[in-house]
Amino acid sequence: MSRGDSVMAGSSSSERTAAETNDLDWETIYREHVGAIYRLMYAKVGNQPDAEDLTSEVFMLALPHLRVAASAAQVHQYLVVTARSAIANHWRRRFGVAVTALEEDVAQPPRLEVVDDSDKEMRVATLLAQLPENYRAVLKLRFLERCSIRETAAAMSISESNAKVVQYRALRRAAELGVGSRA
């Protein structure tokens, strides 16, 4: 049994569930954690719609089962464990295969406050700096400047089909350097 299980309602008949307590209890849990859970999800999926769906899934699954008398650390751990499961299921559904790197990562979930945006940007910038010039250029144009393939091809004076190939190879090389291992 994971540590998170210990705060689930039903582990003891005498424990109260969130549904049996006043609104303030679960609202406090929600408001203290929703921002961090959302940032964690966004870091894992890279887009707002999926991050919002996964954040919703975590709270809708976890809150009715939380024993609000649990300690803050237990609540935190339970939410992270629920988030881990949601992310793993998300990628299995999205790709049709288990995503080993992602699952290994979330199998040892960081504390939520570790998801730091400035660290994330610095890490990616450092990794991109190690790429050959054309690879770095295509990823900068696409992911930082949000250029279309057509615009990227024009900026790099190559064909669109070639831009797609360079993009793919650049992502492959970036992955070899570690980009995506924390996605």
Next chain:
Amino acid sequence: MRRQSKQVDNFIDAMVRGMRPPRFRARREDVDVLCAAVELAASRHGNVVPDPSFLHGLEQACRKAVSQSRPGVRHIVTRRHLLETAGLAVAAGALGAVGDRLVTSPGQMQPDLAPENGTWVAVARLDELTPGRVVRFVTPSVTGFIHQQSGQITAVSGVCTHQGCLLELDGGNTLQCPCHRAAFSPAGLVISHELDFNLPPLPKLATRIRNGNVEVLVAKTVIGDQSSPKET
């Protein structure tokens, strides 16, 4: 290095544009590339802050779930459902609903059910698809439901994502699975189920309007008349 598939291109495009990427069966050798695209997309925004309207909608949904929680029944609310129930027109606009115009799927939302060899089939008259009305349709390759809400037409598969039972439309405009009591919204979102895993939403079909008819994109069949689907 093998040339990447069009589906990988589409996934990367969605990441670049900050959109929900399409589902597809990825090759194992492409997963690292896709994960790299995810991290690059996620690192683009310096300060990730959830949308206030989303937070408000989720809090309302959590209040309802906590107060109505029953053992064994999961109430799962997705982003779109939250926006629909909260009546947040502004947020809905960001999802593809544009004012009171009829908006169809291509170019707005990535359809989940996208056959390689598809054909457009008329399944309902536009003038009979009044707001809120849900219409069941049957073609030789697909059964589904179509409805219009706030000017947006949505078509979804009529097959439960659990074990393939055909869904039924109940009086409350909910798509009910007769086999294991799963329930979906007309937009394909999971409303409730009693299963021990996360039930996927219903796949969406691309839609368009031609000559006063609403058409859906379905797979061509070798046998069967695609031109006259049965509507019930």
